[in-house]
Amino acid sequence: MLTPEQDRTFAADGAVTIDTPFTSNDIQSAAAAIDRLLLREKPQGGPEPGHRIQRTSDYFEPALLHLIQHSFLESTAKSALRAEAVDFFATAIAKTYPEPGKPFSFWEHVDIKYRTADLDGRPRNMICSCLLWLTDVTPDSAPLMFRPGSHRIIAAEMDRNPAYIDNPEPFAKLPKLPYAEPRPLLAKAGQLTVCTTATVHGASVNTGTRDRKVIFITFVPKGYAIRANMAIMDKMRAYQNELRRLLRPERVHILPEVSAQPAAAHAS
Template sequence: MFTDAQLAQYEEQGAVTIDSPFTTEQLDRAEAAWDRLKKNGDEPYEDPDYIEVIQHPYFEEVAKKLLRAQAVHLWWGLAPHERASAKPPYANSRDQWASGCHVDIQATLEDFEATPRRMRAELWFWLNDVPTHRGAMRILPGSHRSIMEHWSRVLQPEHKAQLPRVHGLRPAPVPENAAAFPEYIPDMGVPPWTEREPIPVVARRGQILVLCSAGLHSAWQNEDTVPRKAMGTSWVATGVPCGLPKNQRDAVMAFLPKLRSKLRSERAHIVPDNFDWLFESNYQPKWAETFLPS
């Protein structure tokens, strides 16, 4: 169901929405699990219906094709994700994009084009419809390639060797109290990143957004009366080392073994049994190439 044309769209635009094989009954169960977890705040791995979603073979198959890998495993098993209804007045689109646009992953174009791909496969599974006004995520198609090309150009070899890593960055101006300061994503051409026109990632219930968050994207205010409901996982090719900030790395190392203990034995391989692949990568020490004078 994840076609070659969709893979090509991911490579060119940094995002593609694909169908999934889940039935209405399965989606109802998954959405009910999402509702329960949100209501009682339990750990996601305690809910068998959530486990059924995360261990469904389809996500693993999509990740393998996306990452051009024989074997993949979870990088992160996201908790149920909510984009709650916002109260008016709503900020205008320009301001939402200018203040919210960012990247989460730092990697070079060589990382992205390698086999297996040295990138995180981020799969957002939508449990209800995502029309534009229900806080549909905004993305800037193609920005992932320009930005990864920039990292290919400017980063020192010893820093390239420490990619891919989760490293949230945004275009200038970066607030002085932000963890990334003074790092930023320089403008490339006109108009500046913050003045470009992003597109909403709309979807039907049961579809999956395949995202490369090395490109610019932004959360968006939900102007609907119901929340946007998602479950997400992210995956990496087996044997590809990845960096995470200390707090996120600690959380993954606490979460994944608990998740693994709940999986059916024939699905346990989707959670790695060690963390040799997961190195610590923080905002300190700074890499000077990430805040060159523009």
């Protein structure tokens, strides 16, 4: 559960980093699972071995399922979303390898946009992303860059002109608004960043010597209609259905009701 101050930071900035009850064994086991799943010589979805490798909702390692179904994440998401109950939506894992000698740089985008009423509703009408860091995140280990409060500046623009709400967009295509300067999200292994990808954010270059590993776990208020394209929704539903078999019976309630899953509204 977020403290009142953490909730204010989440609401204002769009991201807050908090301590968790996960043990060092939980974190190390998950990091080892990611090492097995994200082999550099076998990149998923790309023609060349990359420096940042990612997979989404297609793995069932016990160490990762332990995190996904942990009650701490559910209670944190309920608090962040001001929701009586939440649904698990998706998970992703990412590993960023060092790029020795490459100058620090980053790219920026938003994955989604909201109106102010969505951000301030009860429940908050939005996706809550929980980023559990499995390695320390320092300025030289590919910190996620983000512009605090940019989701609210964009939401105010959406309130005036909702014509292009929802679509992912690179920073260059966003309206020119008085955004804060980008800031690195720094954390210790085992800490959790609770955030919205409606802020301007993006991956950066790992200029150091250590791999950076993270698992993303996303939640929505129970019954919230995710707007994503049909292929993504089909993949997520298949993953959720498999989790229905694999999660502990007392944790299955974090999965959306099959009958409550809405049809995809549009492609994005």
